[in-house]
Amino acid sequence: MNSIETKLNKARTGKITPIKQDSEEKAIISVRDLNLFYGEKQALFSVSMDIQEKEVTALIGPSGCGKSTFLRTLNRMNDLIDSVQINGDIVIDNENIYQTNDVIKLRTKVGMVFQKANLFPMSIYDNVAYGPRMQGLKNKKELDKIVEESLRGAAIWDEVKDRLKTSALGLSGGQQQRICIARAIAMKPEIILMDEPTSALDPISTLKVEELIEKMKKDFTIVIVTHNMQQAARISDKTAFFLNGEVIEYEQTDKIFSMPNDQRTEDYITGRFG
Numbered sequence: 414m415n416s417i418e419t420k421l422n423k424a425r426t427g428k429i430t431p432i433k434q435d436s437e438e439k440a441i442i443s444v445r446d447l448n449l450f451y452g453e454k455q456a457l458f459s460v461s462m463d464i465q466e467k468e469v470t471a472l473i474g475p476s477g478c479g480k481s482t483f484l485r486t487l488n489r490m491n492d493l494i495d496s497v498q499i500n501g502d503i504v505i506d507n508e509n510i511y512q513t514n515d516v517i518k519l520r521t522k523v524g525m526v527f528q529k530a531n532l533f534p535m536s537i538y539d540n541v542a543y544g545p546r547m548q549g550l551k552n553k554k555e556l557d558k559i560v561e562e563s564l565r566g567a568a569i570w571d572e573v574k575d576r577l578k579t580s581a582l583g584l585s586g587g588q589q590q591r592i593c594i595a596r597a598i599a600m601k602p603e604i605i606l607m608d609e610p611t612s613a614l615d616p617i618s619t620l621k622v623e624e625l626i627e628k629m630k631k632d633f634t635i636v637i638v639t640h641n642m643q644q645a646a647r648i649s650d651k652t653a654f655f656l657n658g659e660v661i662e663y664e665q666t667d668k669i670f671s672m673p674n675d676q677r678t679e680d681y682i683t684g685r686f687g
């Protein structure tokens with residue numbers, strides 16, 4: 414039995430211990446032996462991973478390898494699909510998220526930004542204020558403050574501050590995606606999951622979102638799925654390479670892109686497949 418397996422077995426007997434015992438870093442998300450099935454079909458195989466606080470973690474791998482499926486397990490978005498069965502543990506802030514009934518609280522703590530901007534057909538202000546209002550916040554001054562802070566946090570305040578009451582759907586695709594990020598920030602999450610957030614954007618808008626992600630890691634832990642290898646290399650601290658539902662390699666991004674341990678990682682990042 415290798416040392417990770419030994420530690421995992423220890424983890425199963427009690428509190429989850431970090432995979433890297435000697436690590437100074439603090440894991441905010443600990444995943445152990447996670448298996449996921451869509452009906453009969455297994456999509457994730459024994460995934461174990463510690464995701465560090467206030468870092469950007471990129472998930473890469475060829476189409477259909479399970480990146481989005483894994484991302485969605487982190488805030489239980491897969492619960493919405495009837496055929497899904499999951500076993501294993503995901504601990505966030507010392508709480509096993511599959512043992513809690515409070516999924517709304519979980520999704521407040523773990524926000525999400527999707528591939529395509531999915532704003533509501535309402536004003537910029539109302540989009541950003543939507544979540545806090547749903548949580549019962551009515552005080553206008555407080556809402557104004559949250560909206561401004563969130564739009565500043567998403568680096569779009571200056572572009573929209575004079576048109577907050579106009580429709581969010583009138584903005585460009587790149588601006589809409591940053592409003593989606595502001596909407597996520599407004600919920601004051603600890604973790605933000607991003608599923609290919611720039612794949613529908615032009616290069617300039619992509620750059621803006623990448624710069625924003627780099628700034629955001631001061632305040633948030635970010636897990637991002639990307640098909641864009643340069644993007645993973647540019648913005649992430651750690652990268653996990655998925656293949657056929659398994660994590661083949663999970664390392665510091667610099668290491669993955671300069672000296673991967675596994676031939677399959679090297680073949681993927683050098684464009685030999687995928």
Ligand SMILES: Nc1ncnc2c1ncn2[C@@H]1O[C@H](COP(=O)(O)OP(=O)(O)OP(=O)(O)O)[C@@H](O)[C@H]1O
Pocket residue numbers: 451456474475476477478479480481482483494
């Ligand atoms: N709702 C679903 N029902 C059944 N199978 C699904 C469902 N969603 C995904 N799958 C399957 O699970 C596997 C992993 O899919 P997933 O979307 O997680 O991969 P991915 O790496 O994110 O792919 P892509 O990069 O193309 O988005 C694939 O074989 C896919 O067909």
